[in-house]
Amino acid sequence: MAETTEFESDQFLKLLTDALQSGPGTPQWHEAVQRLRADNNKELDEYRLIIKARERLESGQEYRSVRPGPGFTRKVMAAIDADIAAPKRSIPTATIIAILAGVVIVGVVIVVAAMMMKSNTVNPDEPPSDMNGLFTHPLVHGDFGTAIGPEWRTVGVVPVKAGANGLVVAPAKPPEDKDNYRGGGIVTVSPIQANQTFMADVLVRVEHPSENLLVQLFVTDDPNFDEQTAQSASKHEVVVWLQGGDVKVGGLPNDAVVSQKLIDGQQPATVHLSIKAGRQFLTAEASAGNDAVKQLYSGKGELASDKPRYVGVRFKLKGSERPESVTVQSVTIQKP
Amino acid sequence: MQRRAEKPKPPLPKAKAEEAVEIKPAVLGRSSDEELMLRTQKDDRPAFGLIYERYSTSVLSYLYRMLGNLEDVESIAQEVFFRAYRFRATYRYPQKFSTWLFTITRNLAINYSRRRKRSPVRNITELNLEGVDISGDPYQVAARATDDLEKQEEIARVLKALDDLPTDQKEVIVLGVFQDLSYAEMEAITGTKAVTLRSRMFHGLKRLARLIAGPLDEQDEDK
Numbered sequence: 001m002a003e004t005t006e007f008e009s010d011q012f013l014k015l016l017t018d019a020l021q022s023g024p025g026t027p028q029w030h031e032a033v034q035r036l037r038a039d040n041n042k043e044l045d046e047y048r049l050i051i052k053a054r055e056r057l058e059s060g061q062e063y064r065s066v067r068p069g070p071g072f073t074r075k076v077m078a079a080i081d082a083d084i085a086a087p088k089r090s091i092p093t094a095t096i097i098a099i100l101a102g103v104v105i106v107g108v109v110i111v112v113a114a115m116m117m118k119s120n121t122v123n124p125d126e127p128p129s130d131m132n133g134l135f136t137h138p139l140v141h142g143d144f145g146t147a148i149g150p151e152w153r154t155v156g157v158v159p160v161k162a163g164a165n166g167l168v169v170a171p172a173k174p175p176e177d178k179d180n181y182r183g184g185g186i187v188t189v190s191p192i193q194a195n196q197t198f199m200a201d202v203l204v205r206v207e208h209p210s211e212n213l214l215v216q217l218f219v220t221d222d223p224n225f226d227e228q229t230a231q232s233a234s235k236h237e238v239v240v241w242l243q244g245g246d247v248k249v250g251g252l253p254n255d256a257v258v259s260q261k262l263i264d265g266q267q268p269a270t271v272h273l274s275i276k277a278g279r280q281f282l283t284a285e286a287s288a289g290n291d292a293v294k295q296l297y298s299g300k301g302e303l304a305s306d307k308p309r310y311v312g313v314r315f316k317l318k319g320s321e322r323p324e325s326v327t328v329q330s331v332t333i334q335k336p
Numbered sequence: 337m338q339r340r341a342e343k344p345k346p347p348l349p350k351a352k353a354e355e356a357v358e359i360k361p362a363v364l365g366r367s368s369d370e371e372l373m374l375r376t377q378k379d380d381r382p383a384f385g386l387i388y389e390r391y392s393t394s395v396l397s398y399l400y401r402m403l404g405n406l407e408d409v410e411s412i413a414q415e416v417f418f419r420a421y422r423f424r425a426t427y428r429y430p431q432k433f434s435t436w437l438f439t440i441t442r443n444l445a446i447n448y449s450r451r452r453k454r455s456p457v458r459n460i461t462e463l464n465l466e467g468v469d470i471s472g473d474p475y476q477v478a479a480r481a482t483d484d485l486e487k488q489e490e491i492a493r494v495l496k497a498l499d500d501l502p503t504d505q506k507e508v509i510v511l512g513v514f515q516d517l518s519y520a521e522m523e524a525i526t527g528t529k530a531v532t533l534r535s536r537m538f539h540g541l542k543r544l545a546r547l548i549a550g551p552l553d554e555q556d557e558d559k
Contacts, residue, residue: 049545062480064397067393076413076417
């Protein structure tokens with residue numbers, strides 16, 4: 001049996017099948033028959049029989065040829081006329097049901113998608129739900145009683161050391177420039193992911209409030225720090241610090257700085273500074289002694305929402321302030 | 337046969353065909369199938385009447401040859417023309433009209449064949465077709481074709497054997513031989529490649545050839 005592909009490549013088979021379709025009396029037919037007569041190939045007899053069968057079919061062209069009777073034509077035309085005259089058909093019930101079902105399915109999909117998007121979208125002007133709860137799971141803690149732990153690294157030119165009461169500025173040669181702050185402190189080695197809400201709290205003992213020795217709690221999304229100031233190189237950080245008797249918050253949108261009176265006069269005090277940070281939202285709080293906690297800021301922060309964060313404490317020093325006047329007794333970072 | 341005398345005229349260019357909308361009824365009869373269908377699309381009912389006249393025998397005969405029974409032929413053929421009119425907007429000028437119509441016919445025939453396997457046979461109370469008695473009997477057809485008794489026998493045997501062919505081979509013979517459609521037209525209607533259709537034509541006729549005894553007649557070849 002000839003393969004199908006041969007009917008494309010074999011010129012005689014192509015001619016033969018053309019002849020079989022067009023039938024006796026056509027040019028293709030004559031050509032095929034003449035080729036068959038002239039050719040002596042082994043399949044000649046088979047092809048001749050096929051030609052003969054085609055001729056018999058040609059003679060039987062009347063076979064099952066039927067014509068429409070008047071009744072049939074009347075029926076067809078009546079059906080068409082009825083269709084023309086009929087008012088436009090309303091949409092079938094099944095179609096309506098299918099459309100309604102489709103609308104309902106699409107609606108459900110849209111609602112679910114909207115809910116999912118809503119749950120995934122953080123409104124930067126609102127605190128994340130887990131920020132208002134308790135922060136009970138410690139991520140990092142340091143009380144610096146004997147040493148600065150391995151979870152911290154030091155930054156800046158102002159040396160810091162662990163002492164019996166906590167982290168303090170280490171004694172050093174007074175700088176020649178007495179008008180500008182120099183910085184030094186510690187920062188977490190491991191980053192905290194941006195989607196992790198956390199609270200950083202620092203407990204500070206202030207022997208006497210000073211303008212020359214500041215202590216700052218900061219959260220930054222930049223792991224690189226300026227050596228002189230110990231500030232993150234990009235200055236992309238939120239900072240709560242104690243300056244004199246005031247507590248201040250910086251690194252806020254529009255370069256705003258919030259300031260409140262926290263402690264009074266020259267009396268020693270124990271102060272809590274804390275920052276709660278979500279992906280985009282943050283709060284800054286402070287309290288002195290047994291006084292109520294003061295919320296200094298609550299709103300959108302400037303930290304990148306997709307970069308990991310680093311928490312640190314640093315001292316800013318100028319002039320010849322006594323280093324031991326401010327002690328960081330502990331730093332605690334916790335998650336809800 | 338019916339189709340040989342009904343070769344459609346080549347379709348007019350589109351712009352010219354659009355102008356043909358206003359032609360008189362007398363001229364309507366000389367319009368090509370494609371022009372008539374274009375007019376039908378503009379709700380010209382007489383134009384469709386002419387199409388029906390040209391194709392009703394072809395459609396009925398095709399269905400009768402393919403299905404082999406008259407029970408469904410009437411209803412399917414009615415449905416063919418009904419659908420051709422109702423869905424006239426789906427015809428794309430200057431596509432060959434016969435190809436479009438036979439595609440509808442073939443699809444309906446296939447659907448009816450499938451349904452018929454599941455439903456009981458219906459009785460025909462009134463036959464609205466003509467020529468059934470003569471053309472449905474292979475021996476009568478053969479007797480009308482020739483006086484040669486040997487040839488009559490061969491013709492009858494070949495015609496009877498058509499029903500025993502595989503459907504795909506039978507279809508290409510019915511479309512190509514009885515309906516006189518080219519391989520390209522058959523390809524458009526069936527969705528089967530022309531080379532495959534050639535193969536089916538060859539092997540279908542080869543099967544029929546086995547029924548015929550004796551050598552090829554010299555004078556037959558020269559027909």
